[in-house]
Amino acid sequence: MAKSTDSAASSSQSTRESLRAVKAAQKERRQQEKIRAKGNKAETKARKKATKKPGVFKQLREVFSMTRAHDPKVVLWMALAFVGALVVGLVVGLLLNNWITWLLIAIPFGLLAAVIIMNRMAERAAFARIDGRPGAAGAALSTLRRGWIVPEQPVAVSPKTQDAVFRAVGRPGVVLITEGPTTRVRPLVEKERKNMQRFLPNVPIQVLATGHGADQVELHDLAKTLKRMKKTLTKQEVQAVDKRLNSLGSAKMPIPKGIDPYRARPDRKAMRGR
Incomplete structure (x- = not known):
């Protein structure tokens, strides 16, 4: 009777040890899966960041930097275009006796004129960079x-x-x-x-x-x-x-x-x- 009791106890103990080993293996596997998922998530995020198109303001800043490096006068011409649009809006506003409204209306037109000037000069700068090269x-x-x-x-x-x-x-x-x-x-x-x-x-x-x-x-x-x-x-x-x-x-x-x-x-x- 004692022998059967000892045998049952040892069998129960081995079963518990097997369960602990299985649980430890499962826990380790879950941890590895979490680490792998974090790595994949970081890689996907880095890939998206690398392929993400730059924003509008970043594009404008890059184009402005390239154009200014080729022709520093781009700042002067953009400023003149902006001020010219403001002057036109101010004159129209004074004639209509509503200069504040027309001045506010002229501001976006001044920004548009400055961007158009930068666009024209940027095209010249881009062609100047490849001028003389094959193709x-x-x-x-x-x-x-x-x-x-x-x-x-x-x-x-x-x-x-x-x-x-x-x-x-x-x-x-x-x-x-x-x-x-x-x-x-x-x-x-x-x-x-x-x-x-x-x-x-x-x-x-x-x-x-x-x-x-x-x-x-x-x-x-x-x-x-x-x-x-x-x-x-x-x-x-x-x-x-x-x-x-x-x-x-x-x-x-x-x-x-x-x-x-x-x-x-x-x-x-x-x-x-x-």
């Missing part, structure tokens, strides 16, 4: 809006000099934009123009050279120059011309190292504070 003309073309079809890669490149020819198709026809010294890039663009004329005999093909020379177009004026060209094609014809050019399947020359990194377009939304 700068392509980056300037990327600011074109609807109505133009611009391939991301140049249609012709000189591997030795990195001179390039970009293409833009719009209602004025086909426009070839050169990047590099005019005399050096002329054979490259003429060869491309003659090849296109064989397949597009009735489509105007024009050439624009980017640079700082007398017959060249500045990067910040490139989009404006293209928009001012005489329109000769309809929207349907523009699509047809682009499909025709894409169907030619001409072998592309290798793109030299250094073209793609400068294809980044200026952040127009950040310039407008959106």
